[in-house]
Amino acid sequence: MKTVRVMKIVSHDESQLRSLDELMRVFCSAKRYAFHRLLEGRNAKDIIKHLTSQFRLNKRYAEDVVLLAQSLISSQRELLPMRLEDVQAKIEKTEKKIDDYQHGRKTPKKVDLPTCLDGLHRRLEKLKSKEDELKHSRPRNDSTCDFWRKTELL
Numbered sequence: 001m002k003t004v005r006v007m008k009i010v011s012h013d014e015s016q017l018r019s020l021d022e023l024m025r026v027f028c029s030a031k032r033y034a035f036h037r038l039l040e041g042r043n044a045k046d047i048i049k050h051l052t053s054q055f056r057l058n059k060r061y062a063e064d065v066v067l068l069a070q071s072l073i074s075s076q077r078e079l080l081p082m083r084l085e086d087v088q089a090k091i092e093k094t095e096k097k098i099d100d101y102q103h104g105r106k107t108p109k110k111v112d113l114p115t116c117l118d119g120l121h122r123r124l125e126k127l128k129s130k131e132d133e134l135k136h137s138r139p140r141n142d143s144t145c146d147f148w149r150k151t152e153l154l
Contacts, residue, residue, distance in 0.1 A: 026056070030054075030062070030065045031065045034066045035069040038066070038069055039073070044066050048066055080137065084131065084134045087131045088131060090127050091124065091127045094127060095124065098120045101113060101116060101120070
């Protein structure tokens with residue numbers, strides 16, 4: 001069983017902050033590496049052994065890295081059908097709008113009809129390409145480490 005403590009860093013010592021930044025950089029790199037190796041189909045135990053030597057992490061950090069990468073992959077696989085349903089619903093709604101505008105059941109309020117239809121057709125193309133991408137996708141590594149983005153905003 002692992003015990004984790006959440007603490008706030010109040011130190012203003014630059015060397016401690018730099019060492020924390022270095023630890024987070026290495027951790028995120030190891031997580032990205034583990035993510036890609038898991039997608040390649042490698043064994044988690046082999047990845048843990050490799051992480052300890054390549055990234056100089058202790059076994060606990062290496063296990064945490066692999067666990068986070070596995071959870072990221074599984075969550076993306078779980079969310080994929082929902083994202084696909086959302087895109088398909090948007091496609092249906094856009095096709096209905098196009099049909100309504102073309103048959104005069106609706107009129108655009110802010111722009112003329114050709115401009116409105118052109119925009120709707122572009123949206124439809126974009127949504128269909130996204131649907132194709134989702135149908136043939138595998139988990140992506142979009143945000144394996146949001147730590148840097150969050151700290152840059154502070």
